[in-house]
Amino acid sequence: xxxxxxxxxxxxxxxxxxxxxxxxxxxxxxxxxxxxxxxxxxxxxxxxxxxxxxxxxxxxxxxxxxxxxxxxxxxxxxxxxxxxxxxxxxxxxxxxxxxxxxxxxxxxxxxxxxxxxxxxxxxxxxxxxxxxxxxxxxxxxxxxxxxxxxxxxxxxxxxxxxxxxxxxxxxxxxxxxxxxxxxxxxxxxxxxxxxxxxxxxxxxxxxxxxxxxxxxxxxxxxxxxxxxxxxxxxxxxxxxxxxxxxxxxxxxxxxxxxxxxxxxxxxxxxxxxxxxxxxxxxxxxxxxxxxxxxxxxxxxxxxxxxxxxxxxxxxxxxxxxxxxxxx
Numbered sequence: 001x002x003x004x005x006x007x008x009x010x011x012x013x014x015x016x017x018x019x020x021x022x023x024x025x026x027x028x029x030x031x032x033x034x035x036x037x038x039x040x041x042x043x044x045x046x047x048x049x050x051x052x053x054x055x056x057x058x059x060x061x062x063x064x065x066x067x068x069x070x071x072x073x074x075x076x077x078x079x080x081x082x083x084x085x086x087x088x089x090x091x092x093x094x095x096x097x098x099x100x101x102x103x104x105x106x107x108x109x110x111x112x113x114x115x116x117x118x119x120x121x122x123x124x125x126x127x128x129x130x131x132x133x134x135x136x137x138x139x140x141x142x143x144x145x146x147x148x149x150x151x152x153x154x155x156x157x158x159x160x161x162x163x164x165x166x167x168x169x170x171x172x173x174x175x176x177x178x179x180x181x182x183x184x185x186x187x188x189x190x191x192x193x194x195x196x197x198x199x200x201x202x203x204x205x206x207x208x209x210x211x212x213x214x215x216x217x218x219x220x221x222x223x224x225x226x227x228x229x230x231x232x233x234x235x236x237x238x239x240x241x242x243x244x245x246x247x248x249x250x251x252x253x254x255x256x257x258x259x260x261x262x263x264x265x266x267x268x269x270x271x272x273x274x275x276x277x278x279x280x281x282x283x284x285x286x287x288x289x290x291x292x293x294x295x296x297x298x299x300x301x302x303x304x305x306x307x308x309x310x311x312x313x314x315x316x317x318x319x320x321x322x323x324x325x326x327x
Contacts (some may be wrong), residue, residue, distance in 0.1 A: 043174070046175060081108070086198075197222070223249075238292035238295055
């Protein structure tokens with residue numbers, strides 16, 4: 001199917017029930033990333049794609065186009081896989097504990113890359129919390145590479161990794177809803193497939209198609225139900241956590257049936273400064289780290305190659321958090 005016919009079929013809702021094949025999806029998303037679709041049609045296309053479930057062949061095609069246009073970073077000089085944390089929203093009903101997860105992993109020697117917009121969507125966005133904690137967005141990839149190698153943590157704006165995707169994502173505010181650009185941003189691979197991507201699903205149906213994508217593409221990832229779309233474990237109730245690699249899925253933690261005792265900062269104050277202050281306290285051992293976050297950190301240690309099995313990964317986190325609590 002040629003691009004013009006693909007566009008017409010999508011806009012007229014005449015795409016077959018099983019969706020686009022991988023090649024058509026690749027050509028379509030390549031044109032979208034390369035500004036090859038007129039603005040009016042592009043907006044309509046993004047809306048049309050958001051109103052139907054995305055299929056695995058489509059995700060594979062979209063991702064191939066995305067990967068070809070994504071600038072990559074060098075894996076830091078270590079045997080460990082860097083952990084990649086996409087952050088494209090602002091939590092409004094929960095404190096944003098993604099910065100806590102990132103800095104906890106950094107403290108345990110794991111290189112961490114967070115990517116997202118340069119400006120967050122509110123006080124609860126990762127970029128704002130990280131600014132308060134002294135982790136500023138990198139101006140370019142060279143600066144990001146240096147921050148990773150010197151500090152072990154970096155925040156990279158999406159525009160530095162993939163300007164075309166950043167342009168698509170910027171239309172979200174005008175369209176009033178998330179689009180396929182949001183999904184693809186969460187699947188970005190800044191290390192050319194060598195990192196551990198932490199992918200948070202927004203719904204059970206999306207979790208299944210993301211799981212199929214990670215399995216079908218041979219990616220290495222940690223899949224969970226995100227907290228308001230952000231890829232950190234809900235501090236009140238641990239989600240299902242699956243480690244996916246080499247086309248296989250390993251269940252590391254099952255969904256917690258009962259909520260745990262709430263732990264985390266209050267959202268009564270402005271999200272950014274309040275969450276940052278609480279995060280400093282948690283990293284200093286002055287308040288306990290929520291158990292679901294500790295469990296997710298153990299999963300990341302295992303996936304990054306710090307520990308050969310989950311028992312050792314959990315032991316490392318237990319020792320580290322005990323040291324924090326007794327500091």
